[in-house]
Amino acid sequence: MAGAAVSGRLGGAPRQGAACPLVWQLATVTAIRPETPTVKTFTLTLPDWMPHRAGQHYDVRLTAPDGYQAQRSYSVASEPERTGEIDLTVERLEDGEVSTYLHDVLVPGDLVELRGPVGGYFVWEPGMGGPLLLVAGGSGVVPLMAMLRHRAARGARVPVRLLYSVRSPEQTIYAEELGHLDKTDPLLDVVYTYTRSQPKGWGGYARRIDRRMLDEVLATLDQMPLAYVCGPTLMVERTAEELVATGIPADRIRTERFGPTG
Amino acid sequence: MEGRVPPGQYVTLGFPVLSAGPTPHTPLDEWSFSIDPQEGESTQWSWPSFQELPTQEFVVDIHCVTKWSKLDTRWEGVMIDTLLERAGLDPSDPSVQGQFGVAYCDGGYTTNIPVNDLVGGKAFVAYRFDGAPLAPEHGGPARLVVPHLYFWKSAKWIRGLRLTPVDMPGFWESLGYHNYGDPWREQRYQGD
Numbered sequence: 001m002a003g004a005a006v007s008g009r010l011g012g013a014p015r016q017g018a019a020c021p022l023v024w025q026l027a028t029v030t031a032i033r034p035e036t037p038t039v040k041t042f043t044l045t046l047p048d049w050m051p052h053r054a055g056q057h058y059d060v061r062l063t064a065p066d067g068y069q070a071q072r073s074y075s076v077a078s079e080p081e082r083t084g085e086i087d088l089t090v091e092r093l094e095d096g097e098v099s100t101y102l103h104d105v106l107v108p109g110d111l112v113e114l115r116g117p118v119g120g121y122f123v124w125e126p127g128m129g130g131p132l133l134l135v136a137g138g139s140g141v142v143p144l145m146a147m148l149r150h151r152a153a154r155g156a157r158v159p160v161r162l163l164y165s166v167r168s169p170e171q172t173i174y175a176e177e178l179g180h181l182d183k184t185d186p187l188l189d190v191v192y193t194y195t196r197s198q199p200k201g202w203g204g205y206a207r208r209i210d211r212r213m214l215d216e217v218l219a220t221l222d223q224m225p226l227a228y229v230c231g232p233t234l235m236v237e238r239t240a241e242e243l244v245a246t247g248i249p250a251d252r253i254r255t256e257r258f259g260p261t262g
Numbered sequence: 263m264e265g266r267v268p269p270g271q272y273v274t275l276g277f278p279v280l281s282a283g284p285t286p287h288t289p290l291d292e293w294s295f296s297i298d299p300q301e302g303e304s305t306q307w308s309w310p311s312f313q314e315l316p317t318q319e320f321v322v323d324i325h326c327v328t329k330w331s332k333l334d335t336r337w338e339g340v341m342i343d344t345l346l347e348r349a350g351l352d353p354s355d356p357s358v359q360g361q362f363g364v365a366y367c368d369g370g371y372t373t374n375i376p377v378n379d380l381v382g383g384k385a386f387v388a389y390r391f392d393g394a395p396l397a398p399e400h401g402g403p404a405r406l407v408v409p410h411l412y413f414w415k416s417a418k419w420i421r422g423l424r425l426t427p428v429d430m431p432g433f434w435e436s437l438g439y440h441n442y443g444d445p446w447r448e449q450r451y452q453g454d
Contacts, residue, residue, distance in 0.1 A: 021452075071270040072329060121434075233278065233399075
């Protein structure tokens with residue numbers, strides 16, 4: 001949280017009814033879809049839904065019988081045009097006290113306590129323009145997917161590049177949908193780098209994100225992009241520094257980092 | 263550990279990094295720290311002169327609004343009381359305590375804190391963590407540490423503290439987060 005690059009034009013209302021408390025509500029799980037062996041998407045119907053901004057998150061709260069509570073934040077994966085419900089895509093972390101419950105215990109029809117949407121900086125709306133450079137590491141793709149879905153739902157003609165670093169094709173979240181977007185939207189390109197194992201005959205990137213890779217992706221955009229970087233701390237830290245080194249002003253680079261939280 | 267972890271928090275042994283943009287890297291010979299009073303001139307320290315100020319070691323628990331808490335973190339830095347005194351302000355004066363502080367930073371980040379929450383040994387500008395210089399991703403060369411409030415108030419890459427008569431929301435405080443941020447009352451977001 002602490003520390004940020006700020007530009008003057010980035011203020012503005014964070015969300016509707018900002019002065020009202022964000023109340024906890026009981027959402028109903030209506031669908032659970034596996035994305036990868038360790039990632040699932042939970043569709044939740046909210047009694048008091050309000051439109052989020054693409055990139056925002058919700059807080060999920062679990063309460064044990066003895067009253068002990070655990071909370072975690074999860075990015076919304078769905079677009080705000082889908083009213084009444086949200087998708088949360090959650091990676092199962094072996095020692096995570098919330099993600100293991102969501103993955104191992106929750107079934108459709110269950111109730112989950114949550115509140116949101118939260119977060120007003122790592123967000124994108126068509127009015128903010130582009131072109132967009134989205135850089136994802138692992139499950140860091142989730143808030144970026146909300147931006148891509150929002151962009152598609154609004155029919156925004158903003159060029160976008162998604163550079164997605166993931167260990168292997170099997171670990172790729174939203175692979176099918178991203179493949180479809182890549183094929184059907186001439187303004188959108190998805191570039192993968194598979195850091196551990198690659199498909200047979202793979203001619204693309206097979207290493208961690210580095211300066212040369214970023215230069216090559218940036219070379220396909222003819223204007224200074226707005227960059228959003230989300231993933232593990234080290235990946236985000238390195239990528240943001242490399243992007244600054246390419247000449248992108250710090251106030252056009254927004255980051256969201258996650259450490260080993262679960 | 264009982265009684266040391268605020269509601270909704272969990273203890274981490276790591277030290278997660280969270281910030282909204284790239285990490286700034288200000289060379290130490292370009293670094294300065296200022297106390298800007300409402301009236302009169304600012305008092306400014308260069309990096310070498312800041313190092314000459316009396317420091318203290320602080321062992322405190324810190325609580326991030328993203329739910330992690332870290333216990334017994336060890337810092338070295340200069341108490342805000344010391345900085346105010348050197349700037350000619352009396353930290354025990356109620357008219358000083360009634361003001362508001364705006365911490366401003368490299369990268370443009372700001373956060374607002376009542377002066378009353380910065381004095382009396384409650385806050386300091388730290389430049390060493392765990393016996394070593396504070397790493398840039400954790401806010402180095404120097405950051406504010408206000409352990410009794412959520413950690414976004416502990417502004418990374420701090421360059422000065424401006425005193426104002428009225429409370430003006432900072433960066434996250436303008437983006438839906440709570441204006442005061444007391445972890446024990448779980449003041450995470452506006453309206454909490």
